[in-house]
Structures are given as C-alpha cells and as structure tokens.
Amino acid sequence: MTKEKNTDKVYFGPTPDPDLLNAKEFWEGAKKNILMLPKCNKCKKFFFYPRIICPKEGCHSRDIVWEKASGKGKIYTFAIQHIATDGWKEAVPFVTAFIDTEENVRMLSVIANVNPEDPDSIKIGSNVTIKFDKVEDDIFMPYWEVV
Amino acid sequence: MTNKLRRSAAIVGVGESDTFGFDTNKDSLTLHTEGIINAANDAGLNIDDIEGFFVTGGAGRFQTIALAEYLGIKPKYIDSTYVGGAGFIFFVNHAIAAISSGMIKNAVISHGEVGHSIRARGNKGTGGGFNYDPWDPSMQFEQIYGLWGAPTYYAHAMNRYMHEFGVTKKDFAEIAVVAREWATLNPKAVMHSKETHPFGGPIDVDTVLNSRPIAWPLNLLDCCLVTDHGGAVVIVSKEQASEYKNEPVWIEGSGEAISHINMSQMEDMTITSAHLSSQRAYEIAGMGPKDMEMAMLYDSFTYTAGVTAEMVGLAPRGEGTNLWKNGLASPGGKFPINTNGGGLSYSHSGMYGMLLLIEAQRQLAGKAIGLDGRQTTAKSAIVNGTGGPLASTGTIILTVDR
Numbered sequence A: 001m002t003k004e005k006n007t008d009k010v011y012f013g014p015t016p017d018p019d020l021l022n023a024k025e026f027w028e029g030a031k032k033n034i035l036m037l038p039k040c041n042k043c044k045k046f047f048f049y050p051r052i053i054c055p056k057e058g059c060h061s062r063d064i065v066w067e068k069a070s071g072k073g074k075i076y077t078f079a080i081q082h083i084a085t086d087g088w089k090e091a092v093p094f095v096t097a098f099i100d101t102e103e104n105v106r107m108l109s110v111i112a113n114v115n116p117e118d119p120d121s122i123k124i125g126s127n128v129t130i131k132f133d134k135v136e137d138d139i140f141m142p143y144w145e146v147v
Numbered sequence B: 001m002t003n004k005l006r007r008s009a010a011i012v013g014v015g016e017s018d019t020f021g022f023d024t025n026k027d028s029l030t031l032h033t034e035g036i037i038n039a040a041n042d043a044g045l046n047i048d049d050i051e052g053f054f055v056t057g058g059a060g061r062f063q064t065i066a067l068a069e070y071l072g073i074k075p076k077y078i079d080s081t082y083v084g085g086a087g088f089i090f091f092v093n094h095a096i097a098a099i100s101s102g103m104i105k106n107a108v109i110s111h112g113e114v115g116h117s118i119r120a121r122g123n124k125g126t127g128g129g130f131n132y133d134p135w136d137p138s139m140q141f142e143q144i145y146g147l148w149g150a151p152t153y154y155a156h157a158m159n160r161y162m163h164e165f166g167v168t169k170k171d172f173a174e175i176a177v178v179a180r181e182w183a184t185l186n187p188k189a190v191m192h193s194k195e196t197h198p199f200g201g202p203i204d205v206d207t208v209l210n211s212r213p214i215a216w217p218l219n220l221l222d223c224c225l226v227t228d229h230g231g232a233v234v235i236v237s238k239e240q241a242s243e244y245k246n247e248p249v250w251i252e253g254s255g256e257a258i259s260h261i262n263m264s265q266m267e268d269m270t271i272t273s274a275h276l277s278s279q280r281a282y283e284i285a286g287m288g289p290k291d292m293e294m295a296m297l298y299d300s301f302t303y304t305a306g307v308t309a310e311m312v313g314l315a316p317r318g319e320g321t322n323l324w325k326n327g328l329a330s331p332g333g334k335f336p337i338n339t340n341g342g343g344l345s346y347s348h349s350g351m352y353g354m355l356l357l358i359e360a361q362r363q364l365a366g367k368a369i370g371l372d373g374r375q376t377t378a379k380s381a382i383v384n385g386t387g388g389p390l391a392s393t394g395t396i397i398l399t400v401d402r
C-alpha cells in the first residue's frame, strides 16, 4: 500500500510566507536548524505561537524575548492523516502530532520516522527531537523524529 | 432565589428548509429563507414583526444584513456571532440577554449553508473569494502542516482521550450505531434507509470500524455528514409566549464558553469548555444533570458527543461512551440522545447547532415526526453545541410545563 516516497522530503505543505514582524526569530533560527521560542521577560514563561503579548493568566506583559530551545520534547498526541489537500496529498498517510517541548510549549508538526500504517507502533509520550526540512533556499520547516 | 434569566423566554416555533441533504440545488440564502418562513408559520409570526435577527451560515461576511435585505425586513437588533456550529446556542444565550433587558420582544435565529453543494461549485464565478492571511498564526503554524478541516484536528483529541482513559475506537463506534438507530425511525434523515442513501439503514460497530480511515482514529462513520441545510427558531419573551400557536418550550438557562482556536492552545484535549457553558446554564436554571430526561449533544464526531456527555455532567470522566451502550440512548431507552439521528446520520451542513435546537423543541413539544418510537416522553432536555476545533461550546436547558 505504501507509495514510493522521496525519502529526503518530509514537509509537503505550501511554502510559508514568514511573519517577519512577530516570528522573525523563529524563521531565522530555522535557517540555522535551531528552534527559537518566544519567552515572557516578566513571568519568564515560554509560549508558542509568537505574538506581541504574553498569554499567561495574570501576566500579559509585552516584554517578549527570544531564546534558543532544546529542540527536545514528547508526543502529547498524534493523528494519521489519510486525506489531505495541496502538496500533502502525495504524502498520505502521514503522521501529524502535537509536541510538548521541554520548555512547556505545544507545537503542531509532523513526525517523520514512524510507520503511519501501524498506529499502535506510535506511542504517546515518546521522546522526540526537532529536525528541519529545507523548502526553499532560506525557508526551513521544523518536523520531529522519535528518538 | 430564582435567577431572573430563568424562563425569561421560550421557543415557540421551528422550521427547516423545504429540502435538505445532498445537492439541494439551492444557495444558502434560499435555505435560510425557507427555514425562516417555515419557523414563522409554525409559530404564527409575521416576518415583518421580527425584532431580533441572529444569523450565521454561508451567506458571506455581511450575512445578517444580506439575509434581512433578501427577505425585505429591517430588524432592530442583529447579531452575527461566528463561533462555528455552536453559534446557534450562543445566539439563544444572546437573545435571552436582549429579550430580558426589554430591548426586543422576539428573536429569529437562522441558519443556511450549502456544505455539500459548495464542494461541487468551488470558487467558480466568485473572482476567487477572499483569501486567508498567511501571517495568521493558525495558517503559519498549524494548517500549513496539512490540517485541512475538522477531522484532522479532532483525531488528535480523540487519540489523547483514548490514551488517558483506555477507551477504544469500538466504544466510540457505539455512538454512531445509536445515531443510525434513530435515523432509521426518521424518514427525513439522510441516512434513514437504502432508499434515502446507498449506505443508509442500520449499521453495527464493525460497519463503523471497517469504514475507510479519514484521520486515524476517526473512520468515515465516526464523522458527521456534509450536507445542505437551512433552519430557524423563533424565540419570544415570557410575556408573549402564550400568544403563539405552539406550546412554549421554556429556556430554563443558557451559557456559553470558549477556550482556544489554535489547537496547540488547548491545554487538555480531553476537556472542552462545555463544563463551563453547562455550569452556567444549570446555574441559571436551578437544575442539574439529574433533572435532564434527554440530550442533544453535537456529534460532529463520535468523540465530540462522547466527551461532551462527560463535560455536561451526564457521565463520569472516561465513561461518556457508556451512555450509548445497552440501548440506554437508543429509541425506547432510558436516556434518549440525538433523537433525530444526529449530525452523524440525520444531516449536518457544517454548522449543525441549529438542528439540535429544532429537534429538542420538537421532542419537548410532542411534535417529533417519524416512525413509532421516535417521539420520546421527555419533558426536559439539555442541548450542547460545540464549534470549531473544540473551540467553543454553548449549552441550554429546555423544559415544557405539561
């Protein structure tokens, strides 16, 4: 059943138009294969997605800094996508997952090195590490691999 | 002390579009209009007398004004809240506020949507429509990874839930089976029989488990239909309730709640805001889950209905799906749920909340149409709608005086 896939290619989605106002550091970091995350300079908590205000209850500071993240996390949950649009059509079935990073933020991405034909072989709570797929010369998309 | 919002208004009429289902060959304004005319006739309301107008559906960004223009009416109070399929329950909550403040005496809530036909029509002749902003965080960080619609998101929540509570795909499949049981008693249900749809008629757990995967753990029969549908309800103040044709179905309490829109911001995917919206509704009603005799729980997916049953207090955590087992929620069962056949087997055009309201009113007013066994004896109902990627919930509590 599994189609022949280009083994180098992990990201099949559209080329993003990076938000260079609020997420510049994220996209610049990706170019260097580093996960950069926004952090509130007042309550010292990381958050994701990038924005101009800390979303934490009781804080909401606008003093935001960026820090290099460990690039490690765990699978909070995953799903196996059998229907997709655009470029993802040629990737089905593929595994999407919400990853809880060590910095305690949750990000959606895809997991590359698991078998989408066998859901029981993929475990919630597994340790994962971030990788980057080059989409264009200066655009790199994060994805994750089970350690 | 009785909350002053309790029973401040009643539903006195409901209506659906003349036709619904697949390929109605109608546009959303037509579906809206048919629903409104049928609901107004059901209640005995002249559409020129509509004061509050609450609209969401597929009629574009100016839809409330567009629909008023189309009908040739100029209501004095309008609301176009967009929170997905829960919107119609939010509208009831908003209508209660406007009616109990004295600003309006009646409200018409309307829905019309070509969920099915629009797939065939695409963007043809629209000049491309409006595009989403690629800088929007949901575009930039979620949808870009191939999440194209509701099932792609809900599958993540269902998997997490199964992991935490040891509940299985089989347990959730029971919800789809019971929905189909109700649909087989409802000749208007899209999946009523082989006559209404090639895959209609009775199903069992294996039918669900063997249907094609959409977004694991969701199979096709775990997912709601995508149809064309329109509908409306008429709500009036308690002072006016006796002036209409139908026995009033009282709104004992209502509540709304939101949690997130990007699913990465949903702290615990096994908890929806329905525990808050239901708490708010129960509090106004002075009632609790034990006082409920039936439920209409938005079943966009089997998961949605199962987890919602827990959130609104009908079942303990991890045991929501048990409500659908051993015939409990089935026709003739002790606690009927989704008696029209649900979004899974009756009809679901994308924003299903309106059909929850219509069915709850019909059951309580004793006007459920269909085969023997479809009309329940319930005199109270809890109605909960969920919208977006488990993003918004609205709950209302309804009763009749009989």
Ligand SMILES: [Zn+2]
Binding pocket: A040, A041, A042, A043, A044, A045, A054, A055, A056, A059, A060, A061
């Ligand atoms: Zn902060």
